[in-house]
Amino acid sequence: MSRPIPMVQEPRPRLPVWFKVRVHEGPAYREIRRLTQALNLHTICEEARCPNVWECWNSRTATFLILGDICTRRCQYCAVTTGRPLPLDESEPDRVAAAVKALGLRHAVITSVNRDELPDGGARIFAETIRAVRRGLPTCTLEALIPDFLGEESALETVLAAQPDILNHNIEAVPRLFPSVRPQGRYPRSIALLRAASNRSVVTKSGLMVGLGETLDEVRAVMRDLRAAGCSIFSVGQYLQPTKAHWPVVRFYLPEEFRLIRDEGLALGFRHVESGPLVRSSYHAEQQAAQDRV
Numbered sequence: 348m349s350r351p352i353p354m355v356q357e358p359r360p361r362l363p364v365w366f367k368v369r370v371h372e373g374p375a376y377r378e379i380r381r382l383t384q385a386l387n388l389h390t391i392c393e394e395a396r397c398p399n400v401w402e403c404w405n406s407r408t409a410t411f412l413i414l415g416d417i418c419t420r421r422c423q424y425c426a427v428t429t430g431r432p433l434p435l436d437e438s439e440p441d442r443v444a445a446a447v448k449a450l451g452l453r454h455a456v457i458t459s460v461n462r463d464e465l466p467d468g469g470a471r472i473f474a475e476t477i478r479a480v481r482r483g484l485p486t487c488t489l490e491a492l493i494p495d496f497l498g499e500e501s502a503l504e505t506v507l508a509a510q511p512d513i514l515n516h517n518i519e520a521v522p523r524l525f526p527s528v529r530p531q532g533r534y535p536r537s538i539a540l541l542r543a544a545s546n547r548s549v550v551t552k553s554g555l556m557v558g559l560g561e562t563l564d565e566v567r568a569v570m571r572d573l574r575a576a577g578c579s580i581f582s583v584g585q586y587l588q589p590t591k592a593h594w595p596v597v598r599f600y601l602p603e604e605f606r607l608i609r610d611e612g613l614a615l616g617f618r619h620v621e622s623g624p625l626v627r628s629s630y631h632a633e634q635q636a637a638q639d640r641v
Contacts, residue, residue, distance in 0.1 A: 362587075363599050363624075379409055379450060386442045389416045410456035410492070411443050413476055414469040418460035420531045424519070424556065426589035432462060440472060444479035447487055455480060456515070456628075458492035463531070468494060470502035477509035488512045490552070492628060498536045500543060507547060513580065514544045515552040517628050518573065521565040528559060528594050538576050545577025552580035554628040559586050560597040563604070570612050579618045583608055584626030600624065 383389075389412040417432045418425070447455050457476050462469040470493075477489055491511035496502035507514065518541075522534040537553075545551045553573050557566060566583070573581060583605070588596050605622045612620035 383409075383411075383446060386446050388439075388442055388446055389413075409450070409452060410458055411446070411476075412458055412460065413439055413443065414459040414462050414472055416460065419463040420461040420529075422519075422532070423528045423530075423594040424559065424586060424589075426593070427460060432460070432464065435465075435469075435472060440476040440479040443476050444483040447480050448483040452484070452487050454488045454490070456490040456492055457511075458515075459494060461494045461531075463497060467502045467505060468496035468499065470496060470499075470505040473506045474509035477506075477511055481509075490515055492517070493540075495532060495536050495540055498533075498539065503540060503543060507544060507549060512550065513552050514549045515554070515580075515628060516540055516544075517554040518569060519554070519556055520559055521555075521561040521569055523565065524559055524561060538572055541573065541578050542576035545579075550580070551576075551578045552582070552628075553578050554582040554584070556586040557583060557600050557608075558596050558598055559594060563608075566608060567611065570608075570615055570617075574615045574617065580621075581612050581617045581619070582621040582626050582628055583612075584622075585624040 412427075415432050415436070416428060417430045418427045419429075419432060421429045443455075443457070457473065457480075459469055459473065473491060473493065477491060480487060480489060489511045490513040491506055491509075492515040493503075493506055495516065516537060518534070518537050519532075520528050525532060525534045541551050541553060555566065555569055570581065585600055586594075586596060588594065602624065605624060605626075609620045609622035612622065
């Protein structure tokens with residue numbers, strides 16, 4: 348398992364004063380952690396070092412990482428391990444469903460590493476996990492945060508057939524930076540995936556990181572592209588460099604810039620825009636799902 352060659356060896360910049368996270372291991376947090384460990388499950392909350400894990404878990408919202416914890420891609424911003432994945436775990440869908448039911452989760456996000464070596468990119472396991480959770484706890488809303496499946500429409504159809512409440516695929520970066528930070532991804536391919544899902548009357552969502560070196564005008568252009576593709580929920584947050592081996596933070600956006608992005612996104616027609624320094628794709632996901640059903 349390998350990591351990208353470090354591009355910079357300079358110390359990582361200090362976080363601005365507005366980056367404050369309340370570390371609170373409440374009963375719900377401890378229960379989720381205990382159960383996921385007991386069932387040998389992965390969460391992107393931990394694998395990607397999400398700063399909101401305490402808030403989300405204490406609110407009984409969790410993002411399960413399926414298809415293992417080893418990714419076939421090497422994105423320059425991501426803390427998930429890159430390497431050769433292990434064989435598929437056919438019992439994983441039932442274990443995720445067992446965790447969701449035992450925890451009584453109100454909302455669950457199902458995401459995965461990229462599994463480009465699989466013919467369907469892991470779409471079958473996605474669908475089986477969604478169906479297993481529905482059988483175990485029908486009241487739990489479900490969001491499928493999927494990879495691009497290398498543009499295979501049949502893989503997307505497999506996931507959509509399981510009827511997730513929200514279909515999420517993060518764009519992550521502006522087109523100019525894709526070759527550098529997402530070398531195995533393709534911006535047009537991601538936009539096409541979201542458009543294909545939206546054309547099937549599915550609620551679609553996407554997210555963007557800022558601070559990678561993009562301009563505000565490039566952020567605006569991405570928002571327009573997402574709206575043109577039918578995307579109705581948008582999240583944007585500050586990129587934080589996981590290690591010195593990852594892409595450096597070019598700049599920290601000000602809180603007022605996040606408010607500006609939110610206002611402009613709503614003006615473009617997004618039903619919901621989650622915008623702030625600590626926002627990640629699954630942040631306040633339960634509220635978004637509830638709002639979109641209204």
